Amino acid sequence: MSLPRFSAVDTILNRNSSDYDFIDSQSESIASYFGCNVFSNESMLKYLSEETYQKLRDAIKAGKNLSRDLSVEVANGMQKWATDKGATHYAHWFQPLTGRTAEKHDSFFNITPDGSAIEEFSGDALAQQEPDGSSFPGGGLRSTFEARGYTAWDPSSPAFILEVGESRTLCIPTIFVTYGGEALDYKLPLLKSEDYLEKAALKVIKLFKSNEDVSRVSVTLGWEQEYFLVDEALFYARPDLMLTGRTLIGKIAPKGQQLDDHYFGSIPKRILTYMRDLEKECHKLGIPVRTRHNEVGPGQYELAPMFEEVNVAVDHNQLLMDLMDRVAIKHKLRVLLHEKPFAGVNGSGKHNNWSMSTNTGKNLLKPGKQPGKNLEFLTFFVTTIRAVHEHADLLRASVASASNDHRLGANEAPPAIISVFIGEFLSKVMKDIASEKLSDDAGVKDVMELLSKIPELEKDNTDRNRTSPFAFTGNKFEIRMVGSTKNCASPMTVMNAIVGKQLEDFYSKVESLISDGMNKEAAILSVIRTYIIESEPVLFEGDGYSDEWKEDAEKRGLPNTPNTPDAIKAYVTEKSRALFKETNVLSEKELEAHYEVMVENYILNLQIESRTLGEMVINHVLPAAIKYQNELALNVKNLKELGLDKDKFEAPFTLLNDIAENIALIKKNVLLMTDERRKGNDYEEADEIAHAYCYKVKPLMEKIRVYVDRLEYLVSDEYWPIVKYRELMFIK
Incomplete structure (x- = not known):
């Protein structure tokens, strides 16, 4: 039952500031507690033998399965670390298709037949568990009575200790599959897409002489999380906020965001207290948050971390959303993550900044000072654009939800039409390359003459276009249409799959031209030029909010699906089925199931x-x-x-x-x-x-x-x- 309106307001006005003021001295440095609740390299070195530690690191780097003996040794060390930290239980922590996380806690302590109490955590318990997952969304992969499902350890994402009150629980990131091995989560498809993209990228990257030492290519992700905060008394006075996360009714206040006085303004003390408390909890768990500020809407805020490897970044964002709720309750606040909790003011997104980097530290999407003369950059840059053009409908589907429908195209967020913004300078580079006539027997001299026409870069190679759903922002692509409640794994899985597929196509075409006698550099540039010409319809530098753009996009043949039921059909087209099958990211059965879950x-x-x-x-x-x-x-x-x-x-x-x-x-x-x-x-x-x-x-x-x-x-x-x-x- 909700509180009466004036009772809720009186509750707030009668509070003492000490009711929600949790600022402590925080005299210790961030370094003193950063990652203290994570089974990090430092913890492994302390609790594992040097040989076990090295084998574990080698297995993670190589992406190989761990042997049973190694799992036992790691489990013993992990248990000792966790119990030394005060943990009494452990849980396989996974990401079902609900969009949030799940966990089932088991005690480290067991009773033997003679009545003795012992501490127990086996290698099998670390590597695999069987949660009763019959009530999780399955999309027809199993019937309700088929309860058996498995969680399996993902060693590439570090285990951590979750503190809730006096409770300490060791959480082990895992995948979640059916009895038959089909994916019931977001993590497994993401891991498969990473693997596919890496293999495709490594083939392409070996075309360039400077990459002999490259053995790994990783996807990096930097998410930006927007959210609203409201007082909990007001939250409980609104049945719609309690049950749906947004206001279903409510007249716009005379003053909203029109004065732009909240954006990047001074952070209120109570909110800053919350932010500092949240940051401390994040740092304990190794989540490298570093940016905080007021957003556009009154009561709206944002935080963002440093870039991380995509799998870890996704886990950290999922964990963050849980932490935000827990910390807010301590401060008598409630977090609103819904994409559009209030009409008439900006909604919340979760911008996904996506890039690729090598084990040698090279960002493959970094243009350098002469991007038009950097064939390697142009290869990965143009291939990504070509992939988005080819699968724009699928990328749109990956961010679709009932809540995000309120935001996309609502004169505040990117439109539902997928286009790519690259900025004035790189647009000129693309046009110069596209307009050059290359003969079939073009040699190195021809290539160099073309590239010499491209001017050096003297400033940032792009401006920013807030109306673009997919924008190049210096050394990464920013996917701006992701909703604030979304699991980042969904659009990241699609991005990895479509770019990996396009890199495979690129490599195949270049090799074919080389086998026909064309110089390698000329062959690379020839395919780049073809991709630029084919991708021209998806490139757009103007106002994505305008009605003119909708008309123009239709003429260009770009899909415009503003609602979820129409958008997600892109998942089950013959083209998408073929893509997911070829990339081994989702089987046809899994794809149908994931689609059914989105519809439901x-x-x-x-x-x-x-x-x-x-x-x-x-x-x-x-x-x-x-x-x-x-x-x-x-x-x-x-x-x-x-x-x-x-x-x-x-x-x-x-x-x-x-x-x-x-x-x-x-x-x-x-x-x-x-x-x-x-x-x-x-x-x-x-x-x-x-x-x-x-x-x-x-x-x-x-x-x-x-x-x-x-x-x-x-x-x-x-x-x-x-x-x-x-x-x-x-x-x-």
Whole structure:
């Protein structure tokens, strides 16, 4: 049951600052506790023999399975480290298709048949567990009664100790699969996509003389997490925030973000206290967060870490979202990660900055001072653009969700049309290369003459385009359309797969030209030129919010799918099926299952929102409006009976009429919404149900909101039961 509105506000106003002030002296340096709860290299060296440590590091670097004997030795050392840290339980920590994390805790302590208590953690327990995962989304990979599923240790992501109150639990990052071995999580497809991209990149990189020492290519990710904070009393006073993470109704406050006074402004003390506490918990777990600031919307903030290898970065972001909730509760705050918790102000994204680097420390997307003369950079740069052009629909599908639909293209975030921004300078480089006529027998001299025409770089090679969903920002591509609640593994898996596939295509074409007698440098440049010409439609430097761009994009043949049911169909096209099969990232059976889970998640999210909206309207809004309506009616009746002229009670009469009209419209549309929801639920196919929710239920929800927000304006403030935007966003 939610708190009354004024009760919630009074709760905040009567608090003492000590209720949520957790700033301590923090006299110790970050270095003194950074990674202290992570089974890091330092911990391994202390708790493992030198031989075991080296074998483990070699196995991780080579991407090989660990032997049983090695697993036992590592388990013994890991248990000793964890219990020395106060851990009493261990858990396989995994990422099911719910989008968040899961864990099942088992005690280190066991009772023997003679009644003795012993500490126990075997190599088998480290390497594999069997959680009862029957209730996790499976998309038809198994029936509800088929409960068996396996989690298996991912040694490439470090184990860590999670502190919750007085509890200490050793968490072991794992994959999650069915009894038959099919992926039931986001981690396994991500790991497979990394492996595929690395193999493809290594073949291409060996075409260039300076890379003899390169033996590994890693994908790097730097995510930027946006979020809102609200006081917990206000949060609990809003049923919609509690149940859906966003406000389903609420009139925009007179002051929002239009003055831009919140963006990069001074961080309020209470929020800064929260941020410092959160950062400390992050640093304990080795999450290298370093940036914090106010975002555009009132009550909106952002934090970002240093770049990491993509698998670890994804794990850290998933762990961060859990930490954000836990730390916020300590400060009597609640975190809103929904992409659009408030209408009329900016929503929240999770920009994914994607790049590739070698074991020798080279960023393959770093242009240098002469990008137009850097064939290696141009190869990976243009190949990535070509991959995005070829699979724009799939990349769009990878970030699709019911919540992100509210954000994409809403004049604040990138549009649902996937385009690539590279900036004025690199656009000129691309045009110069594309316009050059290369003969089939072009030699080194021809190549050098072409490259010599490209000027040196004197400033940043790109400006920034906040309307672009996929932008090159100096030495990385920023995927801006990822939603704030999204597991980064989803778009990263697609990126790795499509770029890996394009690198394979690039290598094959270059080798074919070389075998036909073309000089290697000329062959490389010839394929680059072809890719540039083929990718031209996806390159766009203008305003992605404009209506003109939508028309232009349609002429270019670029897909525009603003809603999730239409967008995610890209996963199950013949083209995508072939891609995932060839890259060995997802089998056809797994792909169908992942698609089914996305469809089901969309349906369930809208179903919950629709039901919540109906209850709020019937149980909160209409009773308050009718109560005020009765007071107005009595006022009009009394004035009439006093014999006053009509113009003397015209104002309350008009107000009464407006309220009555909106009450009637709300009631009518709530009944229609309920009816459409029931009709939709009767369809047999999941995609038909999703379509009904998208095109029938959702428009009625939006219509109901319009009428409710009008009532909020018309009904006296003392009668209105729902916490308002001005309170949610401005009371700190």
